[in-house]
Amino acid sequence: MDFFLQLLVNGVCVGLLYGISAMGFVMIFKSSSVLNFAHGELLALGAFFFLALISWAKLPILIAFVLTLVGSFILGFLIEKFFLRPLIGEKLIFVIMLTVGLAAMFKGFILLIWGGNLHTYPEFLSESIALKLGSIYIAPVYTATLIISIIFLVLFGLFFKKSAQGIYMRSVADNQKAALSLGVHVRRVFALSWAIAALVASMSGIVLGIINGVNVHDLSSIGLKVFPVVILGGLDSIGGAIVGGIIIGLLETFTGGYLSPSLRDVVPYIVLVLILLVKPYGLFGLVEIERV
Amino acid sequence: MGEILLQLNNISVVYSDVIQVLKGVSLSVEKGHIVSLLGSNGAGKTTTLKAISGLLKPENGKVTDGSIIYNGKNIQNQAPEYITRQGIIQVLEGRQPFKYLTIEENLRVGTATRSSQPYKEDLELVYKYFPALIPRKKSLAGYCSGGELQMLVIGRALMAHPQLLMLDEPSLGLAPLVVQEIFRIIKMINEEHGTTIILVEQNANMALQVAHYGYVMENGKIVMEGSADDLAKNPDVKEFYLGMSASGIAKSYKDVKSYRRRKRWL
Numbered sequence: 001m002d003f004f005l006q007l008l009v010n011g012v013c014v015g016l017l018y019g020i021s022a023m024g025f026v027m028i029f030k031s032s033s034v035l036n037f038a039h040g041e042l043l044a045l046g047a048f049f050f051l052a053l054i055s056w057a058k059l060p061i062l063i064a065f066v067l068t069l070v071g072s073f074i075l076g077f078l079i080e081k082f083f084l085r086p087l088i089g090e091k092l093i094f095v096i097m098l099t100v101g102l103a104a105m106f107k108g109f110i111l112l113i114w115g116g117n118l119h120t121y122p123e124f125l126s127e128s129i130a131l132k133l134g135s136i137y138i139a140p141v142y143t144a145t146l147i148i149s150i151i152f153l154v155l156f157g158l159f160f161k162k163s164a165q166g167i168y169m170r171s172v173a174d175n176q177k178a179a180l181s182l183g184v185h186v187r188r189v190f191a192l193s194w195a196i197a198a199l200v201a202s203m204s205g206i207v208l209g210i211i212n213g214v215n216v217h218d219l220s221s222i223g224l225k226v227f228p229v230v231i232l233g234g235l236d237s238i239g240g241a242i243v244g245g246i247i248i249g250l251l252e253t254f255t256g257g258y259l260s261p262s263l264r265d266v267v268p269y270i271v272l273v274l275i276l277l278v279k280p281y282g283l284f285g286l287v288e289i290e291r292v
Numbered sequence: 293m294g295e296i297l298l299q300l301n302n303i304s305v306v307y308s309d310v311i312q313v314l315k316g317v318s319l320s321v322e323k324g325h326i327v328s329l330l331g332s333n334g335a336g337k338t339t340t341l342k343a344i345s346g347l348l349k350p351e352n353g354k355v356t357d358g359s360i361i362y363n364g365k366n367i368q369n370q371a372p373e374y375i376t377r378q379g380i381i382q383v384l385e386g387r388q389p390f391k392y393l394t395i396e397e398n399l400r401v402g403t404a405t406r407s408s409q410p411y412k413e414d415l416e417l418v419y420k421y422f423p424a425l426i427p428r429k430k431s432l433a434g435y436c437s438g439g440e441l442q443m444l445v446i447g448r449a450l451m452a453h454p455q456l457l458m459l460d461e462p463s464l465g466l467a468p469l470v471v472q473e474i475f476r477i478i479k480m481i482n483e484e485h486g487t488t489i490i491l492v493e494q495n496a497n498m499a500l501q502v503a504h505y506g507y508v509m510e511n512g513k514i515v516m517e518g519s520a521d522d523l524a525k526n527p528d529v530k531e532f533y534l535g536m537s538a539s540g541i542a543k544s545y546k547d548v549k550s551y552r553r554r555k556r557w558l
Binding site: 164165170171175176177178179180181182183184185186187 | 388
């Protein structure tokens with residue numbers, strides 16, 4: 001029973017992380033219908049940038065973390081400005097192929113600088129933030145994940161519900177023509193969604209790097225896991241991405257714990273196929289509001 | 293003649309480089325007036341509005357000839373982000389709400405052209421004009437009725453403090469009483485705020501009642517213009533748009549002899 005609870009807690013923590021990272025993916029898709037195949041590489045880029053800041057530049061953890069987030073936010077902006085904006089008005093498939101190209105470029109860049117080996121962050125999470133609930137022990141990294149995820153969820157919730165910019169972003173996702181007619185800066189919204197996507201990707205990259213170690217192949221394949229997550233949750237549902245993330249996280253840790261650790265990476269994709277067979281729009285895919 | 297706010301000089305609009313929709317449209321809109329644009333389907337009314345608001349661009353359309361002068365500035369083929377910030381807001385045909393946003397969030401999108409300024413007072417104002425929206429504040433726009441949505445999209449445009457408001461068929465698909473209510477409010481907005489309004493309508497009867505001036509379009513051209521009263525008295529307009537015979541009484545379908553009807557002005 002303890003083992004079960006232990007896996008449950010770990011699964012929820014990792015799942016929240018997947019969910020938040022998938023949220024970035026969903027945001028780009030919602031606002032501009034672009035599937036971002038470079039998501040995993042953005043995640044890896046964040047993890048390596050953080051590695052560079054703490055082990056080479058030897059910055060304090062908190063400053064390095066914030067700098068990484070700011071850096072990836074700017075990177076997202078630049079990607080949109082230099083790579084995607086020239087393609088506005090072109091066929092969607094060109095844009096999607098471009099993200100595949102970006103993925104290869106980023107991966108090559110990381111391999112060039114850091115190589116394909118496993119790196120680790122120095123230990124910096126103190127044992128004191130570990131939680132002990134009865135007989136369940138939550139390791140410091142999972143506690144940190146939980147805290148960071150909840151902070152991000154609340155922040156994004158407030159951003160999308162209350163702030164003007166968040167509401168403009170949702171309006172563009174909802175009805176682009178009407179948003180244009182009211183003077184919403186649609187290109188700015190695209191740029192902002194790339195920036196936020198890059199930010200959440202690198203945030204989850206860092207945390208996953210703490211859990212599993214920093215390796216470019218592992219991290220970019222974790223990025224691919226957004227596909228089962230978002231398809232489970234429904235491609236266009238931000239809340240669905242979070243729930244989908246938690247489900248995939250739980251599936252992974254339970255298969256890893258009860259069946260075999262080598263199966264854990266396969267099961268999400270099996271679930272993906274099953275979901276597509278039964279509910280092609282995902283569990284929370286937008287039900288078109290139909291006025292009769 | 294008062295001050296001219298908007299002037300279209302002989303503009304042509306072409307979609308996808310081949311389909312010519314407007315063939316030399318000229319019109320001028322006086323500040324503080326309601327100008328209505330009448331015409332049958334496909335006459336080019338909506339295209340005219342889109343040429344002004346810059347919304348042709350995303351549809352691959354372009355003003356190829358002529359000029360659009362607003363407040364002394366040339367605005368043809370500018371981006372909609374720029375044009376809306378000059379104070380021109382178009383309310384699209386067929387009510388385009390943000391379905392998954394609440395009524396209040398929809399209204400807030402209207403502040404996009406002046407995003408850092410306070411908006412609470414404007415919300416109050418919109419609710420004053422459209423009290424029917426108050427009980428629906430928190431519900432998703434996708435679940436509101438057609439009348440509520442029309443009020444919503446006009447209110448949303450008002451949030452932007454437009455100098456020139458362009459309404460594309462606000463009466464489309466609404467019950468007669470709701471149409472009257474909408475037109476009463478359009479008139480009120482014009483009188484209380486001095487907002488200049490361009491009104492595209494099929495419902496010529498209502499449109500000519502509130503408008504000061506009118507243009508009739510056909511086949512991408514302006515075929516007739518005049519003060520709203522003159523137009524309403526014009527026998528051709530009466531026959532084609534108001535459903536009256538020349539003598540002024542409602543005509544029976546039986547009496548229509550199609551071969552006698554004039555099909556075109558040009």
